[in-house]
Amino acid sequence: MTTSRRTGAPTTQRMFAAHGPGLVEHHQRFGPLPESAGTALVPVLDRSGLTGRGGAGFPAGRKIASVTGRRAVVIGNGAEGEPLSHKDAELLSRAPHLVLDGLKVAAAAVSAEKVVLYVPFRAVPTIKAAISERSSAKLDRHRVTVVAAPDRFVAGQESAVVRRVEGGPALPRDQTVPPSTSGVRGRPTLVNNVETLAHIALIARYGSRWFRSLGDPSEPGTMLVTLSGGPTLSGGPTPHSVLEVPTGTRLTDLVGHLGVTDLRALRAVLVGGYHGSWIPREMVTGARLSRAGLAHLGASPGAGIIHALPADQCGLARTADILGYLAGESARQCGPCRNGLPQLARLFDDLAYRRVDDRLLDEVRRMIDLIDGRGSCRHPDGTARLARSALDAFASDITHHRYGRCEATLTSVYGTGRPRHHTSGSR
Amino acid sequence: MRTPPTSPTRLHIDWTRCQGRGLCTELLPRLLDRDDWGYPIARDRSSEPAVPPAALSEARTAVDLCPRLALSLITDVNPGIE
Numbered sequence: 161m162t163t164s165r166r167t168g169a170p171t172t173q174r175m176f177a178a179h180g181p182g183l184v185e186h187h188q189r190f191g192p193l194p195e196s197a198g199t200a201l202v203p204v205l206d207r208s209g210l211t212g213r214g215g216a217g218f219p220a221g222r223k224i225a226s227v228t229g230r231r232a233v234v235i236g237n238g239a240e241g242e243p244l245s246h247k248d249a250e251l252l253s254r255a256p257h258l259v260l261d262g263l264k265v266a267a268a269a270v271s272a273e274k275v276v277l278y279v280p281f282r283a284v285p286t287i288k289a290a291i292s293e294r295s296s297a298k299l300d301r302h303r304v305t306v307v308a309a310p311d312r313f314v315a316g317q318e319s320a321v322v323r324r325v326e327g328g329p330a331l332p333r334d335q336t337v338p339p340s341t342s343g344v345r346g347r348p349t350l351v352n353n354v355e356t357l358a359h360i361a362l363i364a365r366y367g368s369r370w371f372r373s374l375g376d377p378s379e380p381g382t383m384l385v386t387l388s389g390g391p392t393l394s395g396g397p398t399p400h401s402v403l404e405v406p407t408g409t410r411l412t413d414l415v416g417h418l419g420v421t422d423l424r425a426l427r428a429v430l431v432g433g434y435h436g437s438w439i440p441r442e443m444v445t446g447a448r449l450s451r452a453g454l455a456h457l458g459a460s461p462g463a464g465i466i467h468a469l470p471a472d473q474c475g476l477a478r479t480a481d482i483l484g485y486l487a488g489e490s491a492r493q494c495g496p497c498r499n500g501l502p503q504l505a506r507l508f509d510d511l512a513y514r515r516v517d518d519r520l521l522d523e524v525r526r527m528i529d530l531i532d533g534r535g536s537c538r539h540p541d542g543t544a545r546l547a548r549s550a551l552d553a554f555a556s557d558i559t560h561h562r563y564g565r566c567e568a569t570l571t572s573v574y575g576t577g578r579p580r581h582h583t584s585g586s587r
Numbered sequence: 588m589r590t591p592p593t594s595p596t597r598l599h600i601d602w603t604r605c606q607g608r609g610l611c612t613e614l615l616p617r618l619l620d621r622d623d624w625g626y627p628i629a630r631d632r633s634s635e636p637a638v639p640p641a642a643l644s645e646a647r648t649a650v651d652l653c654p655r656l657a658l659s660l661i662t663d664v665n666p667g668i669e
Contacts, residue, residue: 495625
């Protein structure tokens with residue numbers, strides 16, 4: 161496979177370059193997949209530097225190389241339980257054939273016996289239509305099984321995906337070996353995010369050098385981001401906007417797309433979603449959307465979620481809201497998560513709405529340590545990460561709350577019930 | 588036979604099975620404590636605590652006797668695939 165730049169290769173808008181979602185537009189824009197795609201996939205992906213776009217950021221080539229056994233299963237993961245993420249849904253509706261191409265290439269690379277696309281209920285009709293277009297054109301050797309993902313936060317966790325594909329509930333399960341060794345019914349299983357598959361489909365066509373021509377060199381290419389929040393949205397529902405940007409894009413440019421030109425309009429930016437990290441306003445300048453560009457802040461891009469908290473909203477109150485939601489999304493299978501997440505959410509309610517003292521802060525920190533790493537999936541770990549980052553990012557706010565004030569309003573947080581500004585509701 | 592120092596035996600807890608009955612914390616008091624709700628928590632706060640050779644026999648007993656079959660001993664190196 162050549163790695164030189166091909167004529168007709170898309171530039172910045174890569175995944176959304178076709179004029180429409182149909183197979184005809186797809187082939188008009190990208191042409192057919194090379195016949196040999198899949199045979200030399202791993203070295204090409206290694207050279208491309210593609211990392212998984214589902215949040216964990218594991219090198220895509222190494223993940224595929226780790227699936228070596230017979231009767232392998234390949235699953236495209238389009239479940240997007242995170243309320244602040246919309247990029248996978250957007251990709252599945254606008255470029256389903258790129259995802260299906262990537263699935264085909266990945267299936268060929270591991271000689272898969274079973275190929276599955278796991279997508280939310282509402283995406284099923286679109287995907288089935290795309291699959292029937294392809295079978296009419298006799299495009300794929302494999303039959304692609306579509307499995308519907310329920311709308312819950314943990315439904316996209318790798319072991320939950322495997323369990324659902326086996327016919328069970330979409331709930332995480334205990335893992336002592338990764339699915340690449342033992343996944344669906346004990347068979348070697350490759351689970352790739354649908355955006356990762358779309359990138360694979362493009363790398364198979366245009367090569368690794370083309371892929372690396374954009375983005376942060378340590379983690380190259382483009383990535384989809386979902387932007388939400390911002391100063392105009394206090395109190396209202398948050399519209400999402402999905403963009404394709406080079407990795408390493410400045411956070412200031414990203415919040416610029418939300419209409420934020422003066423950072424003073426913001427309190428903080430949440431990067432990586434409900435399992436992500438708050439970046440306080442004064443640290444936003446200089447931060448870039450890549451592992452390297454966020455490492456000094458203890459954050460990572462996750463699945464490309466950027467949520468801007470307006471200056472007139474309280475970060476502690478917003479975090480308390482999110483923690484309450486995350487507690488409700490626990491699969492309630494693991495004791496420390498089932499008990500600890502509601503307890504942490506209650507403690508954060510106290511931080512946000514009641515007078516803060518050292519005892520409360522110590523108890524919050526103790527509870528975070530008590531849930532971190534103590535479940536069968538990443539839900540407690542991600543929740544702990546968010547809570548810790550809130551304590552750091554809103555440290556000065558915590559000081560204000562000790563004295564009954566709040567930076568969001570610089571007025572008393574006491575009064576009759578919860579002040580309106582303390583119920584953000586912009587989920 | 589020597590166990591390579593890079594891959595000590597670790598105690599794995601299947602949290603989906605564990606109901607905090609507490610037998611393991613009684614058999615392995617130097618390795619495990621109980622949290623606020625009675626679930627085992629490693630004293631070193633790791634999610635899969637390393638079992639020192641002196642505690643291996645008790646650890647095996649804990650694995651065998653756990654009423655929820657929630658414990659296992661792991662010796663292989665985690666390949667770290669997520």
